[in-house]
Amino acid sequence: xxxxxxxxxxxxxxxxxxxxxxxxxxxxxxxxxxxxxxxxxxxxxxxxxxxxxxxxxxxxxxxxxxxxxxxxxxxxxxxxxxxxxxxxxxxxxxxxxxxxxxxxxxxxxxxxxxxxxxxxxxxxxxxxxxxxxxxxxxxxxxxxxxxxxxxxxxxxxxxxxxxxxxxxxxxxxxxxxxxxxxxxxxxxxxxxxxxxxxxxxxxxxxxxxxxxxxxxxxxxxxxxxxxxxxxxxxxxxxxxxxxxxxxxxxxxxxxxxxxxxxxxxxxxxxxxxxxxxxxxxxxxxxxxxxxxxxxxxxxxxxxxxxxxxxxxxxxxxxxxxxxxxxxxxxxxxxxxxxxxxxxxxxxxxxxxxxxxxxxxxxxxxxxxxxxxxxxxxxxxxxxxxxxxxxxxxxxxxxxxxxxxxxxxxxxxxxxxxxxxxxxxxxxxxxxxxxxxxxxxxxxxxxxxxxxxxxxxxxxxxxxxxxxxxxxxxxxxxxxxxxxxxxxxxxxxxxxxxxxxxxxxxxxxxxxxxxxxxxxxxxxxxxxxxxxxxxxxxxxxxxxxx
Amino acid sequence: xxxxxxxxxxxxxxxxxxxxxxxxxxxxxxxxxxxxxxxxxxxxxxxxxxxxxxxxxxxxxxxxxxxxxxxxxxxxxxxxxxxxxxxxxxxxxxxxxxxx
Numbered sequence: 001x002x003x004x005x006x007x008x009x010x011x012x013x014x015x016x017x018x019x020x021x022x023x024x025x026x027x028x029x030x031x032x033x034x035x036x037x038x039x040x041x042x043x044x045x046x047x048x049x050x051x052x053x054x055x056x057x058x059x060x061x062x063x064x065x066x067x068x069x070x071x072x073x074x075x076x077x078x079x080x081x082x083x084x085x086x087x088x089x090x091x092x093x094x095x096x097x098x099x100x101x102x103x104x105x106x107x108x109x110x111x112x113x114x115x116x117x118x119x120x121x122x123x124x125x126x127x128x129x130x131x132x133x134x135x136x137x138x139x140x141x142x143x144x145x146x147x148x149x150x151x152x153x154x155x156x157x158x159x160x161x162x163x164x165x166x167x168x169x170x171x172x173x174x175x176x177x178x179x180x181x182x183x184x185x186x187x188x189x190x191x192x193x194x195x196x197x198x199x200x201x202x203x204x205x206x207x208x209x210x211x212x213x214x215x216x217x218x219x220x221x222x223x224x225x226x227x228x229x230x231x232x233x234x235x236x237x238x239x240x241x242x243x244x245x246x247x248x249x250x251x252x253x254x255x256x257x258x259x260x261x262x263x264x265x266x267x268x269x270x271x272x273x274x275x276x277x278x279x280x281x282x283x284x285x286x287x288x289x290x291x292x293x294x295x296x297x298x299x300x301x302x303x304x305x306x307x308x309x310x311x312x313x314x315x316x317x318x319x320x321x322x323x324x325x326x327x328x329x330x331x332x333x334x335x336x337x338x339x340x341x342x343x344x345x346x347x348x349x350x351x352x353x354x355x356x357x358x359x360x361x362x363x364x365x366x367x368x369x370x371x372x373x374x375x376x377x378x379x380x381x382x383x384x385x386x387x388x389x390x391x392x393x394x395x396x397x398x399x400x401x402x403x404x405x406x407x408x409x410x411x412x413x414x415x416x417x418x419x420x421x422x423x424x425x426x427x428x429x430x431x432x433x434x435x436x437x438x439x440x441x442x443x444x445x446x447x448x449x450x451x452x453x454x455x456x457x458x459x460x461x462x463x464x465x466x467x468x469x470x471x472x473x474x475x476x477x478x479x480x481x482x483x484x485x486x487x488x489x490x491x492x493x494x495x496x497x498x499x500x501x502x503x504x505x506x507x508x509x510x511x512x513x514x515x516x517x518x519x520x521x522x523x524x525x526x527x528x529x530x531x532x533x534x535x536x537x538x539x540x541x542x543x544x545x
Numbered sequence: 546x547x548x549x550x551x552x553x554x555x556x557x558x559x560x561x562x563x564x565x566x567x568x569x570x571x572x573x574x575x576x577x578x579x580x581x582x583x584x585x586x587x588x589x590x591x592x593x594x595x596x597x598x599x600x601x602x603x604x605x606x607x608x609x610x611x612x613x614x615x616x617x618x619x620x621x622x623x624x625x626x627x628x629x630x631x632x633x634x635x636x637x638x639x640x641x642x643x644x645x
Contacts, residue, residue, distance in 0.1 A: 075582060075583075078578065078579070078582060081578075082574070082575075082578075085571060085574055085575075087574075088570040088571040088573070088574045089567050089570060089571065091570065092563060092566045092567055092570065092609060093563075093567065096613075096616070100620060102624065102627050102628055102631050103631070108631075108635070111634060112631070112634075203585070209585060209586050209587045210587065212586065213586065213587075225583070225586055225588070227579055227582075227583075251571045275617035275620070275621060276613060276616050276617045276620055277610075277613035277614055277616070277617040278617075280609075280613055284570070287574070288573070288574060288577060288602075291574055291577065291578040292577065292578065292581050294578065295578050295579075295581035295582035295585070296581070296582075296585065298582050299582055299585045299586060302586075362635065366635055366636075367635050367637075371635065371636040371637050371638075372636065501623075501627055503557045503558075503559075505559050505563075
């Protein structure tokens with residue numbers, strides 16, 4: 001249990017004042033309109049959403065997870081942190097295309113790219129799924145904070161979960177995305193500084209870089225600094241086959257939208273950037289700052305490993321980076337460290353509160369319940385949705401241990417069977433709403449079979465992660481390719497309009513030729529004057545409910 | 546070799562500058578991440594990787610920035626029209642306009 005001095009509590013109090021100040025300062029901006037409450041009026045320079053990308057993806061459980069993979073695999077474990085590598089390509093491909101669509105959410109993008117009943121089913125499904133997922137992430141991250149407080153102050157777990165999420169909700173309810181992004185900037189700076197300070201301190205305690213290397217040599221573990229120390233081609237904890245699969249999923253996923261769960265958060269940051277260029281740089285730089293942070297963390301975890309090399313209990317060694325801070329920082333710095341953990345925590349909570357509320361307000365309430373709602377009403381609904389998410393997250397957080405394995409399964413099915421469809425929807429003109437919808441449904445069924453049911457019945461062996469991925473991808477393709485080709489393509493009017501607006505990459509030949517034939521794009525790619533007006537769809541949208 | 550001046554509409558096309566960025570950008574991520582970690586551990590391989598990563602990062606931005614600026618300038622002129630369409634869509638007004 002940690003003992004805080006006055007100086008420690010001073011740091012914590014000062015930080016909380018700064019965060020709540022964001023809510024008060026930006027209250028007037030946040031309440032102006034739906035666009036302000038959820039996208040900061042689409043006017044942010046690249047470095048603000050970039051800091052939000054970084055801050056949001058530095059959650060309370062992130063150091064635990066990274067500590068786990070580095071402690072177990074050595075520097076080779078750093079490859080696991082490249083799940084965010086999709087941003088490398090996305091920044092110059094799908095980010096650019098998505099920003100041009102102007103869709104508030106990925107759910108809304110479905111009705112920009114597709115049309116008719118299929119697109120509405122996709123929008124409704126994705127909005128509901130994302131509302132639920134944000135509530136789940138809030139519970140997941142909240143309970144991680146509860147455990148940190150339990151470790152530090154011996155508080156019951158629910159206190160850490162409830163108290164800090166409630167404080168965060170004050171500025172999210174007041175200022176919406178304006179409050180989120182401004183607080184994220186402060187939180188990102190504080191968190192990055194403290195991560196560096198604590199990690200460097202931990203490295204120093206372990207004897208500095210040379211001390212770490214010497215101790216690894218004594219332990220016979222020098223291979224731990226080799227990022228390419230895999231366990232063979234096909235088997236072991238970390239085979240090359242898994243490495244290749246992971247890199248393919250991560251980097252090539254950047255051609256698509258939604259290939260990782262993080263996309264849905266970044267989509268909001270992309271649309272809040274003031275131009276296409278700002279959107280691209282926000283994603284690129286926000287992600288690489290996170291990767292550099294992972295590098296520093298990785299060395300600090302090696303330092304922890306040489307200090308405590310024999311821990312076998314995963315839940316114990318996952319707390320390694322926190323222990324470097326709480327066990328070794330000098331007096332007066334403990335509160336600063338805790339304030340940084342709060343920064344890490346609040347940035348994630350605030351983003352998911354606002355994002356979940358965006359799906360509920362824009363895609364469910366406004367589109368399906370009250371299409372004529374005023375801007376004032378939409379902001380009100382945004383605030384009510386934020387409150388519902390907050391309460392739901394407490395519920396999920398408190399039952400988290402019972403449902404974690406099920407929800408990890410749910411996340412996994414999002415990654416495997418629909419990875420390729422998420423790319424196809426961007427790069428292939430012929431892929432239609434029914435093909436995409438069928439890929440979600442097929443993936444749900446196949447995942448249960450391949451991951452749980454068939455192995456339990458001993459009909460197939462328990463498969464490694466990369467084996468599951470490839471099998472799910474192939475099985476899914478056997479459904480969505482026939483469905484796509486056996487159903488009609490999206491109407492050409494709609495596709496031409498989408499093409500002229502978004503200029504997607506990939507196989508769009510027939511649509512492009514049609515756009516040229518109609519005089520909307522010249523053959524050298526130049527758009528004709530007034531092309532945006534002329535390409536509007538005429539009769540392709542479904543009737544109002 | 547690398548085009549620095551773009552007319553707004555030419556920049557909308559996917560060109561070799563885009564593919565240079567697409568190919569080099571993942572290499573930047575990998576080299577900077579591994580390079581930073583191994584440099585902290587005082588490994589020569591880390592210094593080399595980090596240096597190459599930084600050079601590639603600068604190169605990517607030199608190549609793609611003029612194009613992104615041109616795309617952004619061009620798109621901002623059309624954005625308001627597209628936003629109005631999006632609002633009409635979320636409010637189901639497109640159908641009414643078409644049927645009236």
